[in-house]
Amino acid sequence: MDKVKIGFVGAGGMGSAQMAKIAARSDAQIxxxxxxxVERGKExxxxxxxxxxxxxxxxxxxxxxxxxxxxxLVSPNGFHGEQSIQAMEAGKHVFCEKxxxxxxxxxxxxIELEGKNPALKTYVNYLMCFDPMQNDIKGMxxxxxxxxxxxxxxxxxxxxxxxxxxxxxxxKEIMGDSIGMGTVHSLSAIVHIMSPQAKPVAVYATxxxxxxxxxxxxPIHNIVIxxxxxxxxxxxxxxxxxxxxxxxxxxxxxxxGFVFENQQxxxxxxxxFCNEATKxxxxxxxxxxxxxADGFENLxxxxxxxxxxxxxxxxxxxxSCIEHFIVCVKENKKSFLSFGxxxxxxxxxxxxxxSAATGKEIALPLDIEEAKKFFAN
Numbered sequence: 001m002d003k004v005k006i007g008f009v010g011a012g013g014m015g016s017a018q019m020a021k022i023a024a025r026s027d028a029q030i031x032x033x034x035x036x037x038v039e040r041g042k043e044x045x046x047x048x049x050x051x052x053x054x055x056x057x058x059x060x061x062x063x064x065x066x067x068x069x070x071x072x073l074v075s076p077n078g079f080h081g082e083q084s085i086q087a088m089e090a091g092k093h094v095f096c097e098k099x100x101x102x103x104x105x106x107x108x109x110x111i112e113l114e115g116k117n118p119a120l121k122t123y124v125n126y127l128m129c130f131d132p133m134q135n136d137i138k139g140m141x142x143x144x145x146x147x148x149x150x151x152x153x154x155x156x157x158x159x160x161x162x163x164x165x166x167x168x169x170x171x172k173e174i175m176g177d178s179i180g181m182g183t184v185h186s187l188s189a190i191v192h193i194m195s196p197q198a199k200p201v202a203v204y205a206t207x208x209x210x211x212x213x214x215x216x217x218x219p220i221h222n223i224v225i226x227x228x229x230x231x232x233x234x235x236x237x238x239x240x241x242x243x244x245x246x247x248x249x250x251x252x253x254x255x256x257g258f259v260f261e262n263q264q265x266x267x268x269x270x271x272x273f274c275n276e277a278t279k280x281x282x283x284x285x286x287x288x289x290x291x292x293a294d295g296f297e298n299l300x301x302x303x304x305x306x307x308x309x310x311x312x313x314x315x316x317x318x319x320s321c322i323e324h325f326i327v328c329v330k331e332n333k334k335s336f337l338s339f340g341x342x343x344x345x346x347x348x349x350x351x352x353x354x355s356a357a358t359g360k361e362i363a364l365p366l367d368i369e370e371a372k373k374f375f376a377n
Contacts, residue, residue: 001069004028004329007062007092008072009083011035011044012165014097015074021322022072023048028326031068034059037165059083063090070121070329073097077181078174081106084122084339088113093121095325098188099180100124100339100346104375107346108368110339123325123335124342126188130320132305133271134189137251137258142196145275147255149197149227153234154249156186157242162213172216179221179349183237186247188345190225190233193251198227200344204361205352213240223352226361247307256280260306267303350375 008019008030015035022028033055035041041055062068063086070093073083081101084094088110101107114122128134140146160169160182168174175181191200208220219240225233236246249260256275264270268287274280278299284290285301292300328335335341344364351362354374 001330002027004093004326005031005067005069006072007032007034007065007068007070008074009034009059009062009079010074010076010097011037011041012074016044016047018072018074018318018322019044020048021318023050025322025326027330028322030054032056032062032065034062059086063087063092069093070095070325076168076174077176078102078171081110085109085113088117088120088122091117091120093329094339095123095125096339097125098184099176099349100342102176102180104350104371107343107350108372111343114339118334119332121325121328121333121335122338122340123321123328124337124339124346125321126184126192126337126342126345127317127321128185128189129192129337130317130324131189131307133260133307134193136305137249138193138196140256140258140273140275141193141251141253145256145277146251146253146258148229149194149231149251149253151232151234151252152190152194152250154186154189154193155236155246156183157236157238157246158182158244159242160239162215170213170215175215175217177217177349177353178215178219178239179223179237179352182239183221183223183235184345184349186235186237187223187225187348188342190235191345191348194227194231194233198229198231200225200233200348200364201228202226202361202363203348203351203355205355207353207356211241215240218356221352221356223348225348262307270306271301 006028022030033041042052045052071087072095073080074097077099080096081103084096087094100110162169203225205221205223207218209218221237223235247262251258258273260271262270271286272282272284274282283296283299285299288300291297347364347366350371351364351366355362
C-alpha cells in the first residue's frame, strides 16, 4: 500500500500531537476523525489544514469504512479495550495508546484476537521504549558493560492534569488504574532495559488512596519486580502528590552502574555512569568540560539524548513510535510492542493491583483464570 489510511479517535492534547505528525507524513493519511467534542475536532482539523468533512459523529463509521486500514486510538483510557476489540474484529490494524485496556477481560480478548488474526498489526504506545537514553542503558546491559544487573529503579512521579476537560481522569471507570494512566511508562522502561538479560517473574506492590484530588482509583503505587536472574526492580508511582516530574533512574550491576536524576537543577550533572572501561570512575557525559579533563571525551553526550524534564510526553519520541507502527503495517511486521509481545508489561500492572489488594507476591506470567476471578469481584 502507498499510504496507510487511518481512522483516528481522540483529538485531545496527545491525540492532536499525533495527528499533526501523521498529517506531515507522505506514507499515511487520516481518513476519518472521531472526536466527541465536535468543536475541538473542527479546531484541530483546521489547524492541520485537514478537511472538516472527515470528522464523523460515531466510532462505528470508522469501523464500517472499508477504506480504513488502521484504527488509531487516543481516546480516554476506558475506551481502549472495547474500541481496539471492535477494530480487530473488523479486520483493522490497531495503534493503541497506553493502557491497552482498563478491564482484565478486554486485555485477555485483545491477546486472543491477535493470536487468531496474525495478519493484523497491533501496537501499544509504550513510548519510553523509543527513548535514546533508555536504549543506551539497554545497550550497556546487552554488551555486558554493567555486568549482571542486581538492582534497577525507575520512578514515575508526575501530578497529571485533572482540570477542565481532563477531569475524566478522576473516574475509575474511565481512567482505569493509575498504573495504566502513568506509572506504566516506567514499568515499560524497566522491562525494556532489562530485556537483554532477564525477565520479570513476580510482583509485590502497595498502594495509597487519593490524598488531594479525589481520584477514585488509588493514585500512588510502590512496585517491586523480581527478575529471573535474581535482580530486583523498583518503581515509585505517583500521579497525584508528586512535586514536579520525577523519572529518577538507578541501575546497579556487578561491573558498573547508571544514574539519571532529572530533577537535578544543573543539566550537566543529570547523568552519570561507570563501568570497567571507565576503571570504575563515574563519568558525567553531559559535562563536556569534565569529560575532556578526565580523558573521557569519547563518552560525551548531547542534551537531546535525555528525557524532557517537563513530563509532557506529547512530543517526546512520538516520531519514532509513529514511524514504527506505520512500517509494521506497510511491511507486514509484528511489533515488539504488539498486544501479545508487550503483554508482560500489562501483566505487571494487573499483578501490582492484585498484590496491593491481597498483600501477597504475585507470580508472572499471571495465572489467567485466577486473575479473571480476582478482577471479576
